[in-house]
Amino acid sequence: MKPEPRSTHFNAxxxxxxxxxxxxxxxxxxxVASSMIRMSAEAAESIKRGxxxxxxxxxxxxxxxxxxAKWTSHLIPLCHAIPIEAVSIDFDWMETAESAEFQGSSAWTLRCIATARTTGKTGIEMEAMTAASTAALTVYDMLKSIDREMVIHQVRLESKSGGKSGVFLRESSE
Amino acid sequence: MKPEPRSTHFNAxxxxxxxxxxxxxxxxxxxVASSMIRMSAEAAESIKRGxxxxxxxxxxxxxxxxxxAKWTSHLIPLCHAIPIEAVSIDFDWMETAESAEFQGSSAWTLRCIATARTTGKTGIEMEAMTAASTAALTVYDMLKSIDREMVIHQVRLESKSGGKSGVFLRESSE
Amino acid sequence: MKPEPRSTHFNAxxxxxxxxxxxxxxxxxxxVASSMIRMSAEAAESIKRGxxxxxxxxxxxxxxxxxxAKWTSHLIPLCHAIPIEAVSIDFDWMETAESAEFQGSSAWTLRCIATARTTGKTGIEMEAMTAASTAALTVYDMLKSIDREMVIHQVRLESKSGGKSGVFLRESSE
Amino acid sequence: MKPEPRSTHFNAxxxxxxxxxxxxxxxxxxxVASSMIRMSAEAAESIKRGxxxxxxxxxxxxxxxxxxAKWTSHLIPLCHAIPIEAVSIDFDWMETAESAEFQGSSAWTLRCIATARTTGKTGIEMEAMTAASTAALTVYDMLKSIDREMVIHQVRLESKSGGKSGVFLRESSE
Amino acid sequence: MKPEPRSTHFNAxxxxxxxxxxxxxxxxxxxVASSMIRMSAEAAESIKRGxxxxxxxxxxxxxxxxxxAKWTSHLIPLCHAIPIEAVSIDFDWMETAESAEFQGSSAWTLRCIATARTTGKTGIEMEAMTAASTAALTVYDMLKSIDREMVIHQVRLESKSGGKSGVFLRESSE
Amino acid sequence: MKPEPRSTHFNAxxxxxxxxxxxxxxxxxxxVASSMIRMSAEAAESIKRGxxxxxxxxxxxxxxxxxxAKWTSHLIPLCHAIPIEAVSIDFDWMETAESAEFQGSSAWTLRCIATARTTGKTGIEMEAMTAASTAALTVYDMLKSIDREMVIHQVRLESKSGGKSGVFLRESSE
Structure with missing residues (x-):
């Protein structure tokens, strides 16, 4: 019988x-992790002017x-502190179909891509995820006076490499 | 002429x-803010057993x-430190239709709802958003050894009250 | 039937x-909280020379x-951050009877007393306890190269005042 | 003449x-470090129900x-930040004789054992001591609404290995 | 006999x-606090292009x-944590006479002015000083690959108001 | 044509x-980095008595x-966290000519020298600079009740060694 899959963060x-x-x-x-922020045309314009x-x-x-990324090991309770040797954050704009949520106005989606590297004993996925998430929260904070309804969606791991579990590459699906 | 809407975080x-x-x-x-984590049946089972x-x-x-929530003012660059007088985090499970992303297997969605209160001069939205986001990232960290493809989606403000801008209540739409 | 006593940190x-x-x-x-550090004569001498x-x-x-004291709300998971308006730390030496633990040599005990004050909505007991505990850990760190066997004992609340639960004053007993 | 023993944290x-x-x-x-928390039967029951x-x-x-453990290098002033590669915390209950301090009621003692590992240039004693101490403070915080008189005692190093100073193993004595 | 002036951070x-x-x-x-960074023409050009x-x-x-500014109470050991209700940082360029230090090339001086406000029981001078100092250190970090010889000078309090000690306004003198 | 010098902290x-x-x-x-604090005779006396x-x-x-030094990577936004393996802080007094700023009274200058070492992939200059700066800010905080006009000046790198860019040694010039 196959054992139940089990989080490695628990002991026996x-x-x-x-x-x-x-x-x-x-x-x-x-x-590499990414996040998306869907926002009104007004909020998107405000960023683009900037x-x-x-x-x-x-x-x-x-x-x-x-x-x-540098705060990850203090935010995520069971995360190891590892030497973060590179972090970069890139943004691009994605087309979004008209959405009910924005009541007929065309909405915009900003994508944030966070890439992190380490030379260490354990992976740097959580640092990339936390970076993508924190960047998105900051966009929300900066623009909430214009558009309180912004939604952060699709915070997810895009790829990882290095270590015994090898390469992971998400199949794109959206 | 109507002025362009502008983030209050910028000066003239x-x-x-x-x-x-x-x-x-x-x-x-x-x-009140919420986040959702979409995961495989295997990962959902692992939580439920717990x-x-x-x-x-x-x-x-x-x-x-x-x-x-307590780290918010250090994570979000322009956020004020305010007295956080209550925080609670609730979870519930939501039904998710079969999804292409999970290749035919039925996927599960866990919702996290974070509620925060202050008696202060500025709102506590970012603390609730950061709490919901950090809880979701932690679920990811705990279960990534089982399902690396989990996606955090819909981190968003559900409601706020208090202060000059009054009450905000999101119209549910998704 | 009297309900079971229950930590206020849990909801229903x-x-x-x-x-x-x-x-x-x-x-x-x-x-006011206190802690004690029992140490060898050699370690005690090293402090006194200092x-x-x-x-x-x-x-x-x-x-x-x-x-x-200032880190308390980040160390103790469910602790509120409160305005810490005064902290003082006092030390004195207490006589200790000869102890088996120190193999016949007379041992010394250093007592640390931490006093903290706030003007706030909730008590400052944990800040005083954390201050007394951190001071004792630091004495251990400073002298562990001389006496690795030092023991911190009796970290405890001595008194509290203010707030609805009123005054608490420990009856001395050891 | 033998020189006076001296903390390595001081220069000449x-x-x-x-x-x-x-x-x-x-x-x-x-x-490996440990701490103990002596508490009333009522507080102990509250934990056990949990x-x-x-x-x-x-x-x-x-x-x-x-x-x-992860905060140690910021709490203990002269402590190096080292790569913490494993931490575990175990609890067990110890029998305690009736004690004057608890006025005739039988008291209970909870023991916390913290084990930490690193691959580094200096020892991980302070991380284990801080983990044992912080866990005990948290038990106090969680239960102080039930038993404010709880006492943390015997925060101490149980053993260490690795590094030039070799193995230390406390002879049990209490 | 007039008593010796004494730092209020010491007890009797x-x-x-x-x-x-x-x-x-x-x-x-x-x-309000300020700092200055004296740098080579090359480094100054690099900022201005930016x-x-x-x-x-x-x-x-x-x-x-x-x-x-938000980290001040953790950096400065005896500083109280106060509610920081406003911080702004302004920069301007000052003319500097030719200086021996830069070997005949004309040097530039960037001035940083940090303004901070609180509604509290104690002053916000250290927050303004720490903000001005941290901004200057960051300029150094950003440009040290171009000009390692940059010097931060004149970190000082320009003015303060509020509280029992009243208004302080530095007489300009350099 | 020689390219413009460019901070390595920016990408293409x-x-x-x-x-x-x-x-x-x-x-x-x-x-090795240093900082200086110029102060009144009264403030200097207060330190010397201490x-x-x-x-x-x-x-x-x-x-x-x-x-x-240990907080550097959280204070300076683009700084890597590196293993800080040694830090020492030394102070000495320097003679200062009578200065207009102190209105005829002879002023004193305290110099702080911070030395830091790592075994790592990138230099430890910012840690030494931050240590020298934080020590100077703390002197200011401790004595501002005696002399609010104190000025921190000459925070600068004195030397560095190790790494591909080799040895840097400032030519003394002030």
Whole structure:
């Protein structure tokens, strides 16, 4: 009989612990995560104007994402602190079909892609996920006075490499 | 001519600042935010088993969400530190139609609802959003060894009350 | 039937939450906590020499205790962040009878007393307890190269005042 | 003449510094520390009920202990930040003789054992001590509404291994 | 005989404590601090180009200064955590005479002005000083690959108001 | 044509990122930074008295500097967290000519020298700079009740070694 799949964060007694990685190999590991923020045309315009002026929402969100990566091991209870050797945050705009949620006005979607690298004993997925999530929350904070209804969606891992579990690459599906 | 809507986090020169709230009234304010995590049946089973044993994914995520609320002013660059006087995190399961993303297997969606209250000069929306987001990231971390494809979606503000801008209540739409 | 006593940190469903204090009165509150460190004569001498030179173990421990008080709401998961308006840390030496643990040599006990005050909606007991505990851990860290066997004992609340639950004063008993 | 034993945290001038470990070997190191919390029968019952329901004091304390280990280098002033590669927290109940302190009622003692591992240049004793101490403080916080008189005692190092100073194993004595 | 002036951070025994402010009045308080960074023409050019592109050194430094203000109570050991209700960071360029230090090339000086406000029981000078200092350190970090010889000078309080000690306004002198 | 010098913290698109150091060699690196605090004779006397009593301003500032080094990667947005393996903070007094700023009274200058070492992939300059800066801010905080006009000046890198960019040694010039 196949055993039930089980989170590695629990021991045999079902209690949480920080997984022992002392015996694991040190390798270069990379993770890419993304998040999306769907917003009104008004909010999107506000960001785009910022690209050519000084009031740059994305510059603030990018720094928040990088800082967020550095806070990961204090935010996520069972996460190891690992040497974060590179973080970058990229943004692009995606077309969104008209949506009921925005009551007929065409909505915009901003995508945030966070890439992080380490040379260590365990993966850097949570740092990339936290960076993508923190950047999106910061966009929300910057623009909530314009559009309180913004929604963050699709925070997810896009790919990872390095370590014993090998390469993961999400099949695109949306 | 109507002025362009503008994030309050920028001054007239387009530079970011922490908004001056010294003159604002102190009132009781509440915010409710939610997040959803879509996962495979296998991952959902793993959580549900935990409800009756000691290895409880949701208990860990709940604590992470509460801690996340307390970290908000350090994570979100222009956020004020306010007195967080109550935080609670609730979870429920939602039915999800069969989804292409999970390749025919029926997927499950866990919803996290974070409620936060303050007696202060500015709202507590970002604390509720950060709590909901951190709880969801923690669920991901706890179960990524079972289902790396989990997706966090719909991190959003459900309602807020208190303060000059009054009550906000999202019209449900998805 | 008398209900079972129950931690206020759990809701009716048995789930943790940060207790709602929005409706509580703001009053001046004080708490005093203490800790003791039992150590070898050699370690005690090392501290006492420091009192008259620059290498002052207690000065380091005193600062660590004050910083520890400021970290309380991040260390103790369900603790509210409150305005810490005063912290002081005092040390004195207590006579200890000869102890089996120190194999016949006379042992010394250093007592640390932490006093903290707030004007707020909830008590400052945990800040005083954390300060006393952190100061003791720092003494251990400073002297572990001399006496690894040191023991911290009797971390406890001595008194509290302010708030609806009124005054608590421990009856001395050891 | 034998020189006086001296804390390695002081330099020749008696001033504190963070000890230089650049030249030390990288080895696997482990430390085990423990703490005890003596409490009333009522408080002990409250924990034990939790083991079979969702309101689980020990689950909260366990997570707080693991987080506490990760905060050690910021709490203990002269402590190095080292890669914490494993942390686990175990609890067990110990029999306690009737005690004057609890006025005739039989008291219970909960023991917390924290085990931490690193692969680094300096030992992980302080992380284990801080984990054991933070877990105990959290038990106090969770149950202080039931029993404010609880006492944390015997926070101490049980064993360490790895590094030049070799193995330490406390002779049990209490 | 006039008593020796004495830091309020020491008690009568000469030991540090966090000053008790429970009895002080709550008033609006403001502090302005400044810092200067002297740099080569090359480094100054690099910043100025950034004003019109996206790679904006000052935007990064401004955010770091605001974050620095929020970290003050954890960085400065005896500082109270107070409600920071407004922070802004402004930069301007000052003419500098040719300087020996830059070997004949004309040097540039960037001035950073940090303004912070609170409604509280104690002043916000340290938050303004820490903001000005952190912003300057960040400029150094961003440009050290171009000019490692940059010097931060004149970190100082420019003015403060509010509280019992009244208004302070530095007489300009340099 | 020689390209414009460019901060390594920007990518080709002019956006900030945390520089990728995964491929860099691990070497022992050291950095020395200094800061100066110019103060009135009264403030200087207050410190000097402390050298022989318990109320020791420099002991507090030394610890704050060491802690500051450990906070660097959270304060400076694009800084990597590196293993800080040694930090020391030294103070000495420098003669200062009579200065207009102190209105005829002879002023004193305290110099703080921070030395930090790592075995890592990137340099430790920012840790040394932050330590020197934080120590100076703490001196200001401790003595601002005596001399609010104190000025921190000359926060600068004195030397660095290790890594591909080799040795840097500032030519003394002031």
């Amino acid at each position: 007694a079902g209690e949480v612990h920080m997984v022992d990685v002392t015996g694991k190999d040190i390798t270069v590991r990379e993770a 690209d050519s002026k000084k009031g740059d929402v994305l510059a603030v969100a990018r720094l928040a994402g990088i800082s967020g | 020169a387009g530079e970011v600042h922490m908004v001056d709230v010294t003159g604002k009234d102190i009132t009781v304010r509440e915010a 409800d009756s044993k000691k290895g409880d994914v949701l208990a860990v995520a709940r604590l992470a969400g509460i801690s996340g | 469903a048995g789930e943790v939450h940060m207790v709602d204090v929005t409706g509580k009165d703001i009053t001046v509150r004080e708490a 009192d008259s030179k620059k290498g002052d173990v207690l000065a380091v421990a005193r600062l660590a205790g004050i910083s520890g | 001038a008696g001033e504190v510094h963070m000890v230089d470990v650049t030249g030390k070997d990288i080895t696997v190191r482990e430390a 083991d079979s329901k969702k309101g689980d004091v020990l689950a909260v304390a366990r997570l707080a202990g693991i987080s506490g | 025994a000469g030991e540090v404590h966090m000053v008790d402010v429970t009895g002080k009045d709550i008033t609006v308080r403001e502090a 004003d019109s592109k996206k790679g904006d050194v000052l935007a990064v430094a401004r955010l770091a200064g605001i974050s620095g | 698109a002019g956006e900030v990122h945390m520089v990728d150091v995964t491929g860099k060699d691990i070497t022992v690196r050291e950095a 050298d022989s009593k318990k109320g020791d301003v420099l002991a507090v500032a030394r610890l704050a500097g060491i802690s500051g």
